[in-house]
Each structure stands twice: as C-alpha cells, then as structure tokens.
Amino acid sequence: MIKIAKTIMAKLHLWLGLGSGLVVFIVALTGSLLVFEDELEPVLYPRFHKVDVVEGAHRLPLDAIVSSAQKAFPDKKVGRILVEPYPDRTVIVALKQSKKEKDLLSVAVDPYTGQVVDSRVEQDSFFAVVIRLHRYLCMGDTGKVITGISCCSFLIIMLSGLVLWWPNRKNRKQRFRVKWDASFKRLNWDLHAVLGFYVVPFTFLIASTGLIWSYKWVNNLLFYAFDGKPQTKREAPANPTAAVVKQAVFFEKIYTETNRLLPNTGLVTLTMPDKDSLAVTVSKSNDEAAISNIVDFLYFDNKTGDLVKKRLYDDETKGFKARRVIFPIHTGSLLGWPTKIIALLAALTTASLPVTGFMIWWGRTRKKKAPEKTRKPIAARAVPRKLPRVTQV
Known part of the structure; x- marks a missing residue:
C-alpha cells in the first residue's frame, strides 16, 4: 500500500x-x-527619489509642489501624492489623463525648490x-x-x-x-x-x-474565517460640500492635519477621487509598529480640506487585520x-x-540500458571430411 x-x-x-x-x-x-x-527602488532611480538637502532649507507647501508638477504637464490631473518621511526624498505627484492605471505619470519634485527633477510612466518602471x-x-x-x-x-x-x-x-x-x-x-x-x-x-x-x-473565493474565505462574512468593499465616503472653490492651501492643510492626527512616522499618500462627489482618501503607514503594513485611513472634504471621517487600523475588523498581515507574510517584510x-x-x-x-x-x-552484446557466430571450421575406408579384398 x-x-x-x-x-x-x-x-x-x-x-x-x-x-x-x-x-x-x-x-x-x-x-x-x-x-x-x-530598498532597491531608490538605488535604481536615485534621481527620481533623492534630493540634496541644504542646511537650513525648509520644505515648500504641498500645494506649491503639486502646482509645479501640474505646470510641467498641464493636460493631466492629480491622481495621487506620495510624501515620504525622509528629508532627502522627492515628493511624487502621480498625474493621470484617464482612470486607467497605465496612463499614470509619476512626477518627482524637489520639495525644497519646487523643481521637477524627473518623471516616468509608472507602468514602465522596473518593479512595475x-x-x-x-x-x-x-x-x-x-x-x-x-x-x-x-x-x-x-x-x-x-x-x-x-x-x-x-x-x-x-x-x-x-x-x-x-x-x-x-x-x-x-x-x-x-x-x-x-x-x-x-x-x-x-x-x-x-x-x-x-x-x-x-482567487477571490480564497480571499473571502479568510474574511469568513475571522468575520463570518465576505470582504466588504471599502471606498471613500460621499463629499459633504458641493460647489465650493478649493482653498489655496488645500493639500498642505490635509497633509498637516494628517500628521497631527497620526503623529507616527510613515509614508503619507493622498488619493484624489475619480468623482467630485467623493472625499479625498489619505493613508499613512505606521513604520513604528511591531509589524509592517499597518495603515490608517483618513477622509477629507475635496473642496475645503476638512476632516470627514477616520478609519483607523485599531478599529478595523479581525478579517481586515488578517488580510493586512497577508502581504508582509507573502513578501517577507513582516518583521x-x-x-x-x-x-x-x-x-x-x-x-x-x-x-x-x-x-x-x-x-x-537519457539513461539508456546498455545494449546486449550479440555474440558473433563462430565461423565453422573446415573439418576435413573423412573418406570411407576402402576395404581391401
């Protein structure tokens, strides 16, 4: 058996x-x-990610940084803004012309001078x-x-x-x-x-x-195991303010409030909604947490920059927390x-x-059995034929 x-x-x-x-x-x-x-991304693209920090220099307001990127590419709209917690890093402004991710153009801006230092189509980058x-x-x-x-x-x-x-x-x-x-x-x-x-x-x-x-069913199985129900779709809440002109310090206001509410070190990502009827989504990773991929979410009015809603990691369901742990386990970045x-x-x-x-x-x-050696027939020897004896009479 x-x-x-x-x-x-x-x-x-x-x-x-x-x-x-x-x-x-x-x-x-x-x-x-x-x-x-x-770790490798800044090494492969140092010009895109790193800037020289002059002693005593101050970071420009985020609105001025975004404005520089838009002036360089006036036909595109702001999709995302990424602000890393390191002083020697650029601010990445992702511009888009449509809802398709492949159309995303990432623009690297020096946060101290407001100069566009590099740009790339995100889908063409090495790690993409x-x-x-x-x-x-x-x-x-x-x-x-x-x-x-x-x-x-x-x-x-x-x-x-x-x-x-x-x-x-x-x-x-x-x-x-x-x-x-x-x-x-x-x-x-x-x-x-x-x-x-x-x-x-x-x-x-x-x-x-x-x-x-x-497989989506495997993902839902994880949520069934911890929450007793499948994963619910998360999206930005409805925007409370309609026809209002954006403030001059709109992005800086959101960024400052995010750091005040979430004082931990981590990457801040501002994601603009596809529709004006939705709020701005802001996520901030917690680099000080015991494990990686701990992220809190805040939602802001896309006209006034006022806080609309909080979605903190500590308040999430067990299923959502388990799902968050899957990525660092899969990539090895857990600890x-x-x-x-x-x-x-x-x-x-x-x-x-x-x-x-x-x-x-x-x-x-490739291993073949050794072919059996065929024996060559032994040539018949010429044996002299015996002549019958002649009987003498």
Whole structure:
C-alpha cells in the first residue's frame, strides 16, 4: 500500500513539476527581487527619489509642489501624492489623463525648490514590470489564471515531494545534508531534495498566501474565517460640500492635519477621487509598529480640506487585520530585515528547484540500458571430411 502511494506521489510530483516548472521558476525569481523593492527602488532611480538637502532649507507647501508638477504637464490631473518621511526624498505627484492605471505619470519634485527633477510612466518602471511578470506573466487575465493554477500545483508538488523525501533508517543522514564533494548527479539530487526540504515551510506559506491574489473565493474565505462574512468593499465616503472653490492651501492643510492626527512616522499618500462627489482618501503607514503594513485611513472634504471621517487600523475588523498581515507574510517584510533575508533565500532556492528537478528527470530519460552484446557466430571450421575406408579384398 505504501509503495502504491509513493508511486502515485512520484507521478504527481513529476508531471505537475514538468507542467508548472517554468512558471514557478519565473514567479519565484521575480519574487526574490520584490522582497527588497523598497530598498532597491531608490538605488535604481536615485534621481527620481533623492534630493540634496541644504542646511537650513525648509520644505515648500504641498500645494506649491503639486502646482509645479501640474505646470510641467498641464493636460493631466492629480491622481495621487506620495510624501515620504525622509528629508532627502522627492515628493511624487502621480498625474493621470484617464482612470486607467497605465496612463499614470509619476512626477518627482524637489520639495525644497519646487523643481521637477524627473518623471516616468509608472507602468514602465522596473518593479512595475517585475510585479506584472510575477502576478500575470505580463499576460493580463490569462497570465493570472496560469499563475493561479501553477501555484496550486506547486502546493501539491511540495506535499508529494515531502512524502518522497521522507527518510528511513538507511538514508537518514543523506536526507538532511548536501554532499558537496559527490558526483554531479548526486550533488544535483541533494540540491533538489535536501534544500527543497529545508525551504518547504517558508515556500509553502508564501505560495499559499499568494492564492489570496489569484482567487477571490480564497480571499473571502479568510474574511469568513475571522468575520463570518465576505470582504466588504471599502471606498471613500460621499463629499459633504458641493460647489465650493478649493482653498489655496488645500493639500498642505490635509497633509498637516494628517500628521497631527497620526503623529507616527510613515509614508503619507493622498488619493484624489475619480468623482467630485467623493472625499479625498489619505493613508499613512505606521513604520513604528511591531509589524509592517499597518495603515490608517483618513477622509477629507475635496473642496475645503476638512476632516470627514477616520478609519483607523485599531478599529478595523479581525478579517481586515488578517488580510493586512497577508502581504508582509507573502513578501517577507513582516518583521523587517530578518524575515526579508529568509524570504529571499527561500525564493532563490525555490527558483532552483524546477531546474534541478528537470535535470534529474532529463538524466533518467537519457539513461539508456546498455545494449546486449550479440555474440558473433563462430565461423565453422573446415573439418576435413573423412573418406570411407576402402576395404581391401
């Protein structure tokens, strides 16, 4: 019975691995890059993110900064404003011409001089491409289906691989360590089986949380488990003020009030509504929290800049808080650098598994049984024919 079960597991492991191996390789490799996205982004685009801070210089009002971006690109409207909590960072003003995210133009403005230092189409930036490759294989909805199926397959692959790896008394030592001085065939097997065993807990957690983005029913299942009901759509409340001209210090007023109500350090994002009938959404991350991705929301009147509503993290439902934790678990940013390093090593090792697994399979298919040596027939020896004796009469 055990032998039959292992045979089934071996078949599942092989054919699911061959079917999803390339997708797993791409997703894991791009995932390893996304682990340190926040740290690498300013390194890749220093002009876009960093400015020189002159001693004694004061930051301009946010309205003046936004006005500089709009003057440079007068045909576009303000979509988002990102203000980082570091003095040497630019203020990013995201301008849009339509509701489509691909039309978003990010403009970097020096907060001390008001000068536009750089701009880019957000969808063309390096990490935007990496994210599309990671989630959709750059194939839109079709890619999302493929990555979702591959993710499910990979969960089965890990479970079947664990069954196949399970040691007995004879090979217990072999299952827990890589024999670096062995032959290439043995070393490749160890890199696949042994390293695969060590990363299974982390990779299984990363892959299973990834299903939240692939399938809506998995996301709702999380909310059912904690709240007893599916996720409710969150949107900005209705704007209380109609036909009123915006104040001259509109954005600065909102930004100042946000920092007063939420004095913690963190990124402030102002999102303008698509309709004038809705309020402005402001989010601020809490970099001082024990775990990452803790965000509070405030809503302001899009004409007067007055506070309309608060939506603080502490007041959220258990389901919403659980959903907030999923992202840092998936990316490894939950507890900062220690968990990020673990996620990086797990992602890189996971990317290697389809390669080493394919080489194991390829080696077995190439291995041919030695052809049986056919014996050459021994040439018949010329045996002199015996003549019959002549009987003498």
